[in-house]
Amino acid sequence: INVALLMGPMLVGLGLATFTAHMFIFYFAVASAITPPVALAAFAAASITKADPMKTGFSAVRSGIVMFTIPFVFALYPELLLIDKAVIDPNNGLFLAGYDGSLNFGWLALLMLRIAVALYLVSSALAGFDRKALKPIEIFTRLAIAVLILAHPTEIYGLALAGGFALVAWHTLRSRDELTATQERQV
Known part of the structure; x- marks a missing residue:
């Protein structure tokens, strides 16, 4: 919630639609399941395998590093989200430059x-x-x-x-x- 409150308006100020900014934040919140120091999923896996939790967390990040590029692709190409709200300028309610609402x-x-x-x-x-x-x-x-x-x-x-x-x-x-x-x- 704090990240959405602090980072959401900043991302919107950089020119992202509100929906796209929140999807960016949501995606990274989900990715925190494998990113130390939170890494709940990685730490759970470490307890099952009786491995070192931090090593497991860093191994999970190395394995899943590609997923961290996806939110940036959303930001560059909001049409990937397949909804109009992803390409609406929050300041004036019109489509972002280069978009007309068609797919x-x-x-x-x-x-x-x-x-x-x-x-x-x-x-x-x-x-x-x-x-x-x-x-x-x-x-x-x-x-x-x-x-x-x-x-x-x-x-x-x-x-x-x-x-x-x-x-x-x-x-x-x-x-x-x-x-x-x-x-x-x-x-």
Whole structure:
């Protein structure tokens, strides 16, 4: 309640619709179940497995780090919430700039594809592994491309999306070639 009272008006002041600001806050409140020092779900799991609660909490955060990007995607693209209140300016009751109240399913499908690719790149980068272990430059490249995929201008996210697909294809082919070479050496 305190976070909603303190942060809600600030997020609205930054240009988010009231509903979107509250969904942002709600999402992070739910995420507190795995985030230390609260981490109720992680601490409950630690008591069941008789593991160290703080280590379990930090492991849960590492495993679920991708979910912390979703509220920022809501903030950038409030149409994902699929209700008009998410795109209404609280100051004047009109739609936010760029929105007219209609739903474009083609745009929404493209946006979902972009989000899926960006989250795949982020999760593989933070895990440091895709088909095989990633080098530091590959991790940095994946994170940078993921950020660019979520950018607004078509020129940026279009090139970044193509780059993301190319990077994953290159990594897959390189991994497959190395696996084939290893198998040939063993024979």
